[in-house]
Amino acid sequence: MTPVLKIPDRVAHWGKDSSPFLHAVHLAALGPSMRPSHQLRYRTITEFPARPASGSQLTARRLNKVPTMFWPAWTIRLTPASGVSHTALQPTLSSALLMIGSRSERDDAAGQLGSATDKVNISRILQVLRDDRCWPDIHRALDRLAGYLDDHNTPIDYERRRNLDYRNLLPHEQWLDIRQRLKIATGGERQWRIARCVLFQRISSLPVEADTPIAPGDTHFRVELGSFPARQTPEIAEELKDVARRFLAGHGIADEPISWQPPLELLEGLDLPGLDPQEVDVRRLHQLVRSGRTSLERVVMTLGSTQGPGECLDRPGLGC
Template sequence: MTIALVRLADYLDSNDIPIDYQRRRRLDYSSLLPHELWLDICRRTGTSPGQGRREQIIRCRLFQRISGLPTEDAPGYRKVDEAPFKAEAARAAVLQTPELAGELDRVARDFLAAHDIDDEPVIWQPPTSLLDGLDLPGPDLARIDIPHLHRLVRPRKNPVQYAAEALGTTVEAIRLALHEHPAPAPPPTKSAARATGQVRRKARQDVAKETFVRLYLDEHQSLNQMAALTGFSRSVLTGLAHEYEVPLREGPQDYRRRGTVERDWLIEQYVHRRRTLADLAHKKGMSTANMARWAKTHNVPLRSRGGASHSQALRAIDQASRAPRILRPALGGQGASERLSRFAAASAYPSLGAAASGLGLNMFTLVAQINRIERELGGPLLVRAERRRPMTLTPLGRKVLRAIRTLQCDAQS
């Protein structure tokens, strides 16, 4: 041991040391690794940020790496709960990956540069060749099988202690070895990848800003279409849009600015030629949702499964436009005229039960249809029968009945 110390002293006396540790120890470390920067590093490296203690430990270790002082002297060192703090520090050694180590080195260089220290390495140590030929006490880090160490520490609950026992060395030797040779991170689960930002990082690699702009702005693809194309979710792509400062389309108020669809053309293509909205949207260079908005703007009914044909729907719209104003809210949808006719017929009976029996209808169906008309017209049409009092029309019901009679007369003429 004495020979090793003499060799080290001789080396330091005869060589310039590239780091001025006296100057470094006078620096203000209170701004080292701000919280926002730590979160950003975690997102970029896929590291779990922890609950606060882990961040403090990383900051303390970074302080030690830059200043050469013990971690206990770092700002924010938790002396109150020192035991759990040290236990978490032991686990933190395993969490450090090559990617995280590289980011922390960059933070250290930026910190030194901010204090006008740009001519020194982050760390330095004398060459280990000074110890050649010496039989020194303690573990030899060079004899630790690093790949085997990495396999040992990843799946364990107490990885550092387990690895030390398995390799026949000390806990401190394992920590030093992991500090010099961080273990690669294991493949993350899907939930872990989302939580640590690895999905966003992969999306950033696969969907660069130029690609995003081309798909979203130039080709007018929707986020859903881009999600199907790229394999990333809509929420991930939304995050990329904010990151790339690409303004997202705002919906119905925005789609008109990206091309015009004439009503006559839409009716000809969609109604008469039976082309799909997706086909028409592709032709116009917009999303299917935007084409559907144009159909709504032009009052062109969309085809639906099991719904009325286009000709029927268009006739219903035309009939509603010519009907008395009071009836128009109830003339939307399939079967509107039939519902109104049934209400008019049922109003002549003393009760809805008698009306259903006389008209050959299921009572629940008749009640449901009249309830729907009342909702659409904004008020009750009938005063339901009670005991010996027969069913009667409300003032609104009488107005509606007169309007229905007028509509029926116009249809027959």
Template sequence: MVAALLAMDSPDIASAGDALRWLVTSSRERGLAVHATNMGWGKNTSPVLSAVQLTAVAPLRKPSDQLRYRIGTPLPTHPAPGTTHTTALARRLPSMLWPAWSLPLSIPNCHQRQLRPVLSAALLIVNSRLNLDEAADLIESPVEGHAVSRVLQLLEQREQWPSIRAALIRMAGYLAEHDVPIDYERRRALDYTMLLPDKVWARICRDTATPGPRAIRAKIARCFLFERLTGLPASASPFAVDDNAFRTKVADFPQHLTPELGRALDAHTREFLANQGIDSEPAMWYPPTDLLDGLDLPGPNPDAVDVTDMHSLTTVAGNTLGATAIRLGTSLDTVRYLLELHPAPRRYPLSEGQATQVHNRAYCTAKAALPRARLADLYHQQQMSLREIAATAGVSRQIIARLARDYDLSLRKPQRRARTAIDRDWLYEQYVTKRRALPDIADEAGMSTANMARWAKTHAIPMRGRGGPSHSANLAAEDVAAEAPELLRPALAGIGGWERLERFAAATRHPTLTIAAEKLGVHQFTLVNQINRIERELGATLLNRAERGRPMKLTAHGARVVATIRACQRRAVR
């Protein structure tokens, strides 16, 4: 009777429950089992009295039961019968609670990877008859019921537990009363094997000037998108690597996000969802945080972080994410979440020239000159070849082929061109007699240098070594020979003929070729070879070599040759 009077005299349900609690305690001390499920104090108990009774036994209940009976609310109640409302709630819940809601509930020694799935399962417990394992299974949680219970017990030990409990109940109430634009149950069942293919990632890297289109970076990006789309942990994706270092790289991926890369990835996720038949949902949804206002929560408040300062610390100062979190007085996971929400711009925005320098200037030039519609028209409608299109853009055929693949344009199978036969006499004249360069000959014949080299091999025409004289040099030598006196013309047929003749004439002023070579600044072997070549080309001996102390002496024909050379030199001077 005393307990009833005290309860009736209380200003609210919480005070009434406190007043009634001594009766519950004393009953349990006498060996009576008094708990929320067997309290039958009177028939046709009113909702208010039931709420008082539930509040009275609240401290004796597990944290999951406190959520189940909505303890701490103005009117605690017994859980609703049936599973319809929990099934509907599970469709609106990601397997891991949104960071916007989980971060303020963070506690020491409990990582977000562990806390987020526990909190999602806990929301299903509110006002429901599900046990913890059933709640975890309903959202395909990566944790089991005993893990949910253990983390809830850790939360209950915090002095902020009443606020934590109130936050979870408010979250569950919001989701029950409001539509969430994403069906997470359907998202969890999608096939993600075609999420962010390699060629799409490579194209995004080129378009956004993002370094590192390597396979490992692509795999990290896929896991990041998988977690965003499904609400499941990245470790559950088909691309994940079971390695702590890899998981850390996925978690740190927001550090590499830029506004341009973020928009490109968002566009791809929308395209991916559309291909899966989902075109009415956003790629991501962020729950409101104002329903947590007024609560004393243990974790950081992301809204309290200055995003501009965070960008400055990460991009300008070059701090690690951990160091940035310390400087901002927040947690590492908060910095990761905010960088995902607000990607940091580049410290120095890339100009067009810098972007092309980072990512293939020729490719960017071709893409600027040939939008998809233009390239499709030239290739499919006008039936131009890739080589012809490349010539108009001033790039290689390979660049145009890569651009076409990035545009998802189907390429024609290359047609085998009719083989061009090369006549041996013509090739011999061009290559050996006229000493033209092989690439010039190949270009004239409309084939590659390699093909022309194969024709030379077929016709048993020996190839010159690399670095031979050019065709223009041979033509210049022919012009000099045509204007020279007839006596000298045979020695002027090749390149350098006039220089050899002048050196021969200068050498005859000295008694021996050894002295002549020394005075002329050439090796004796070179000088002797050049004089021997002149004699072969003119068909006569020009010089009797020095021997036994006698100086060398010109022959009669040699004297005429030297006189002709010097006459040409005098005319050139005049």
């Protein structure tokens, strides 16, 4: 394993009077020995590494453009072979975006995004990513994405979404009305909780636990939560889309999609550890799961992932 340069003192104090080109050469040489967080900060994967931008303006500009839980399709592509769970990986990747080219520290980045993770977990997961053979292109993908966000407006203000009041999202009475109109005979209150959790995470970009405490031992609920997008019918999906639109409109947000993701074309040419969701016939998988002709475990195997099958399958379900 390559020795890790824990504190970039040599970077901060070396050659202050040297040209930007020589400084970039020095940073590129030091890059492999840096911690992954420092590699991100100094953008060592680029052709012209540099000191992080001074001040907090860069982070502030990105904050509205970055969800707390990283975009699902991107998460699948960047998931390392070692099997980090998506719920742990997503807030780490989002925090990493705030750190690229900036002076934002790990705990600051996590806190600004809603404290879905902390600096210890960020360090641990970034190290797992760094140890993956695809780390150079994982780093390159994140750097490309940061550059894209810096150069483009996004259709969703994620900071505003994080701070909405979600107490009136899909009240139980509204769910009962949906069940009655669609003649859904099963589900009860537990199914309502699951549907609400799915909507909450999709709209807010926050982890489910930010709205609905889930007991650590309630693994069955988590399994049901992950499988809900795959099992919902097109009629339920349309109803939930309507609920989401009405909820956003009630908060004065009529010009944003329910959800969005950056173009996956940014990942072209990169050797990444995860499966490309665009290569999966998601509609066919939905049909098989709902018909009972395949299990969710089989879907997971088909997707090439051991975590979060619903994260790939829910995109057509909510039509975002």
